[in-house]
Amino acid sequence: MIRASERLSMVRPSGIRKMFDLAQGLPDVISLGIGQPDFKPPLHVIEAYKRALDEGYCGYSPNAGYLELRKAIAERYENKYGLTYDPETEICVTAGGSEAIYDVTQAFIDPGDEVLVPDPGFLYYDRDVYLAHGKPVYIPLKEENEFKIDPNDVAELITPKTKMMIINFPSNPTGSVMSRKELKAICEIIEDHDIILVSDEVYEEFVYDGHKHVCLAEIAPREKTIIVNSLSKTYAATGFRIAYILAEKELLLPILRIHQYVTANANSPAQIAAITALRGPQDAVKEMIAEFNARRKIIVSGLKSIKGFRVVEPKGAFYVFPNIKDFGMDGKEFSEYLLKEAKVAVVPGDEFGPSGKYYVRISYATSREKLREALRRMEEVLEKIE
Numbered sequence: 001m002i003r004a005s006e007r008l009s010m011v012r013p014s015g016i017r018k019m020f021d022l023a024q025g026l027p028d029v030i031s032l033g034i035g036q037p038d039f040k041p042p043l044h045v046i047e048a049y050k051r052a053l054d055e056g057y058c059g060y061s062p063n064a065g066y067l068e069l070r071k072a073i074a075e076r077y078e079n080k081y082g083l084t085y086d087p088e089t090e091i092c093v094t095a096g097g098s099e100a101i102y103d104v105t106q107a108f109i110d111p112g113d114e115v116l117v118p119d120p121g122f123l124y125y126d127r128d129v130y131l132a133h134g135k136p137v138y139i140p141l142k143e144e145n146e147f148k149i150d151p152n153d154v155a156e157l158i159t160p161k162t163k164m165m166i167i168n169f170p171s172n173p174t175g176s177v178m179s180r181k182e183l184k185a186i187c188e189i190i191e192d193h194d195i196i197l198v199s200d201e202v203y204e205e206f207v208y209d210g211h212k213h214v215c216l217a218e219i220a221p222r223e224k225t226i227i228v229n230s231l232s233k234t235y236a237a238t239g240f241r242i243a244y245i246l247a248e249k250e251l252l253l254p255i256l257r258i259h260q261y262v263t264a265n266a267n268s269p270a271q272i273a274a275i276t277a278l279r280g281p282q283d284a285v286k287e288m289i290a291e292f293n294a295r296r297k298i299i300v301s302g303l304k305s306i307k308g309f310r311v312v313e314p315k316g317a318f319y320v321f322p323n324i325k326d327f328g329m330d331g332k333e334f335s336e337y338l339l340k341e342a343k344v345a346v347v348p349g350d351e352f353g354p355s356g357k358y359y360v361r362i363s364y365a366t367s368r369e370k371l372r373e374a375l376r377r378m379e380e381v382l383e384k385i386e
């Protein structure tokens with residue numbers, strides 16, 4: 001009998017898929033499970049993609065990506081954060097942030113190495129650590145602390161085996177953000193240890209209420225810091241598969257070796273379109289964020305008005321992570337109940353780590369009308385619960 005590799009037994013399949021397979025079979029379901037903007041990429045970016053195909057960008061690009069794209073990325077970081085990255089040696093373009101996280105973990109983790117990952121957190125982190133034969137160590141992100149990292153928890157969890165820490169603000173699944181001061185406190189804990197800091201900042205543009213995103217490289221020791229970013233969410237271009245890694249040359253070299261053997265290079269015509277996306281007008285991005293902000297307000301006030309939900313107001317990304325314990329169910333039971341009774345699909349919180357057991361993730365990457373209708377349906381069925 002042919003068996004899958006041993007290491008796959010550590011990587012449980014995503015329950016999100018299961019939930020959405022169930023939802024597919026039901027008519028008239030409103031999905032609040034979506035992890036991608038319901039927008040199209042800006043028109044001028046789509047045109048640039050088409051032009052790139054016409055102009056023959058259909059072959060391999062350099063492993064690290066076209067130099068012109070790496071220059072555009074470097075310009076962006078210089079202009080936005082005052083950070084200087086050498087496009088020749090300090091930037092690698094990857095097939096999505098998903099590949100970036102895989103590359104980074106494969107490049108540095110040895111069997112038994114411990115990696116601090118947020119709990120709840122994006123589900124690729126612990127899976128990718130397992131795939132690298134490492135051990136994920138969960139940093140509990142508590143509701144009472146607005147799902148931010150508590151530096152005391154980090155201090156307690158560090159052992160001589162800790163090799164890496166992955167953080168993600170604005171956060172999937174909680175929508176939480178951290179201020180410069182709060183992030184600095186985390187960096188201070190790490191300072192005296194040989195720990196690589198990986199900051200996944202794919203939601204950097206999705207911040208609200210005047211919050212200003214801080215790139216971790218602005219405050220963390222540069223020689224230990226790896227930044228992951230992606231065009232997927234910012235330009236509503238999840239299918240382009242264009243993301244990038246920023247790190248000092250010494251840190252990037254092992255990552256480049258993995259990247260070369262995983263994908264060789266990211267999608268070539270999409271890289272050309274990415275240059276236009278980064279250097280062109282950003283109006284469409286601003287409009288999209290404004291729309292997400294309006295929806296955030298609708299969903300947050302709607303949930304707060306339904307008795308039983310406990311809601312920490314998200315300040316970033318496009319997710320809310322309400323506590324549903326008062327309904328007398330865990331996140332899985334609650335999601336199944338909502339799907340069956342209200343035809344509303346949400347994601348059970350424990351998909352994002354053990355501490356998400358009594359939560360669900362709600363995405364507001366869907367129209368205001370659908371959000372209002374989903375809230376109406378939820379209220380109707382949840383009122384019946386004693």
Ligand SMILES: Cc1ncc(COP(=O)(O)O)c(C=O)c1O
Pocket residue numbers: 035095096097098099122168171172200202230231232238242243
């Ligand atoms: C926190 C986070 N990081 C990375 C990714 C990966 O995105 P992509 O591979 O499309 O760049 C996602 C996608 O949902 C995400 O939520």
